[in-house]
Amino acid sequence: MTAVPRRRVLRSAAQGAAAAPLALAMSSCLGIEPSPEEQAAPARGEGTAGTAAPESHRPRFHLTPPSGWLGDPQRPLVRGDAVHLYGLHHAEGTAPGPTTWAHWTSTDLVTFTPRGTALAGADGVDVWTGSVVVDEGNTAGRGAGAVVALVTRPTDGRSALQEQYLAASEDAATFALEPDPVLRSPEGRTARSEEEIAQASWFRDPKLQRDEERDQWVCALGRDRRVSFWTSPDLRSWEHRSDLVPAELTPDGPDLGGVECPDLFTLTADDGSAHWVLGASLDGSGAGEPTNYAYWVGTWDGERFLPEDPAPRWLDRGWDWYAAVTWPAAEDPAHVRHAIGWMNNWAYARDPSATAESDGYDGQYSVVREVRLVRDDDGALTLVSTPVPALASAATSAQELDDQQVSSQEDADGGVEGTAELGALGPAFALEMDVDWADAEGAALTVVGSADGARGTRISLGDGALHVDRRGSALTAGDTHDGGEGETGDGGGGDTAGRGGSDPFAGLTVARAPIDPGARSAHLHVLVDTQSVEVFLDDGRTALSLTVHPAPGEEHVRLHALGGTARLTGVRLRQH
Template sequence: MASLLIPKVEPAAMKSGFTIDSQFRPQYHFTAARNWLNDPNGLVYSNGIYHLFYQHNPQGEVWGNMSWGHATSADLVRWDEQPVAIPCDEQEAIFSGSAVADVHNTSGFGAGTTVPLVAIYTSAYSAGSRLAGRQAQSLAYSNDDGATWTKYAGNPVLDRASADFRDPKVFWYDGSAGSYWVMVAVEAMDREVVLYKSADLKAWEYLSTFGPANATGGVWECPDLFELPVDGDAGNTKWVLVVNLSPGGIAGGSGGQYFLGTFDGVAFASETTVTEGLEQDDSRMAEYGWLDWGRDYYAAVSFSNAPDGRRLMIGWMNNWQYGAVTPTSGWRSAMSLAREIRLATRGGRVVLMQAAVDPLEDGGARTYSEAGRSLPPGTRWLPAEASGDVLRIDAELEPGTAGKVGLLLRADGGERTVLAYDPGTGVLSLDRTASGNTAFHESFASVDRVAVPLEEGRLRLRVFLDRCSVEVFAQDGLATITDQIFPGETSTSLAVFAEGGGATLVSLDVVR
């Protein structure tokens, strides 16, 4: 078994003499046992194991000493932290990138019949390096399924003499233009995605450039490019280009956008560009494709080599506006739940749909359920069996004559996170202004909004609560809102409410 090759690391929180808070540490979202993490990197599936690498500071709770941390999972839910995979040194910091299983050993890094894992990462060269100040792309490889890594002696393999050329996402292209590796990276300050090709991961040839387009209010980072069927039809596909940016997200600060279009092996052509150039039109932001409408889903990238053709994505559940000061101790930042994404036709256009890999699908138990309940104006608190700090809530609502209808999450007295739907405007909102500790940064208290049409007069919600976060999936993942919250330990109550008129609670299930 591949997992036996990788020793499990004892979590730092379990070691004698180490104090770390547990109030906010998630149960089902990955966190490093201690210290800082940010962007997911090198997501790859190999020999039955999902590998999650990530930007990590092994020495502190804020950004710095950037290295690739490493975690593994057999199910995308339970993660085992591993030793640091690719550490920084006096010459370079190890910035974001991707990893591939080089099944044909095009790189020549494989030993015998072993399929090498190859990491393609950004070398951020330090003052002591001959390339000081540059960002260029480099390789490391593993012949023991990710347990140990060796940097390629010929690094960097792609250098544009740029200070902001980073975040390579690499995949194998097999189409009318040929068969080769494609690298999708960014010139961050120029808001451009640049594409290259290679036969062996070592020598790269320029293909094309995309952008600037749509949201350009911050630097572009962490791109991804992949093909998906529309409505499950393998004969009808579109290419998805993901571009994260910070600041300039739809909810403020960090965010992720996507474009739909075609890729011919050379250039990506967008079919969903609304505005072009560096002058962003803030009045049209809601027209762009957004991965998430909350404030805490950034640097999202997908797994390479995922089984059964699934496209699985993970994002950093934080925001650069306040990421360094969130009120945790001993550790900082978590990853989102893994999400399976697909394309579907809704309202006559093709959109991205997302469904969380459910951490409670197998081990959870339904603790509260009701259906067909009228909701007169006011708030109805649910019984104790519906409360908790780690829950999945499935609700279906008919707004009826109500001006607003929704849920109060993680509530106690005046402390609450409000998930509300306004049928007059068709807008779903997540209000964390009274969610608990919001004073640690002026940008944290927020109300995030997304337009969500009713379907046959109903709104379907799936909500994941996990100690310091809320992930909302509306209308089967047509829209998502992801936000951190830091409530008091007693804030565990759940309520349903209607304002200004009556509504109907079609169904409600609580699982924990």
């Protein structure tokens, strides 16, 4: 997960502990034991959609933990008609701390039921991010069809000795952790210098993929500024094969920091061609790039991943779709993958959000998406993502809204903007529409807006870019940031002030995605929940995901025209 040695964030669990390695060594293994009510209740959000107290900030259609702090999602496993999702969870507090794997199941990818703890550590050492596969051929010796996980742990509680451990399960609900690592750190036991220790402290987040052509398992590991590839015949004996270093692919490109939660898979494009894809969570905030899920399309030759284009692309360009995982869609695994991301950012993940006090938890996941690989007109291959169709089916109401047209007028201050009110649409909804600004310089939509128009999150189209500006949706009205549009802040992975300070989003206030400079219309799909805004443009070719913190009653939606006339047509509202 970010540009600091893994889980240095655990210092938050000890509130002022001098060093993260000590926090790791002393941590106890904590699990989730949901109440009988939580066990029985399906979860849209935490499991009780629409029944939260009025003062609750808990989302209506996003997955959240019943309590505690939520971290990385783990790649789900499909068994029968159920999807088993796992996630890093710290149960004793709403700040990062020692983690177990929480477990949920779902049959529609919208409603999730909490199932307790699937995997915990031992001897006072917790478990971190890993990967789950079905070992159909019994290569690991745990039985044909056994569910096997490879998971990172700090051996002996030492953060500079991150190694990969095997755990197995018969039912995908409870895993037994083996005591010794199967993929050992090549540097951790001998690291002495500061540089050696820093390198050894980044050896984590294994992602497993079966290479049927060569009858082997492939593991992609996150390292400091590189992805490390290993292969194994049996999930136990591993051989290092190669490294992919983004800075070497694009020497003149931006510094994208360390690599976390790599994601290696195969996918067939819409033109029938099959490809390997490498995804990774990177921190480009210091260079004006997202802190988010980047990817390369290429080939795998059994030892190396060879990208077709050296520059990474971004599946989401917001600030809050990190540590994302993908998995094959059961109905069409060759052409479609599902994806879910952690809606947080290490710039402020250590600081309490609005839900910490109101609901006793912190952290949420994005909606589940469908991901496809499409061939563009210029021959390039692009990943596109859209919300799963089941989300629309789960809406409590749906209606068509009137078309809207608004023209700008010069105000007393010389500004040129017009505004039309769409109304207070509720705390959780989806809006789909066609936006046309052929007769204007640009168009914008404000969501989670206040009645007086002073606050809200603004989605802007024009001048070759899509912007989502959340300055007006900080924790309190007094905490909004005064930077200009397009500002990217001072970096996302360090020890900057978080949500609780005067800059609640650590400077990461405006997300930007380039679009066709000649575009004058677009199809816009916006998901608004109590703590997040997810924006999809033109059938998911562009996506931006951000957390927001509106005050109670900030539910207004407005259309804006810049320098002319803008129009909304085909407006469909689905409320949740």
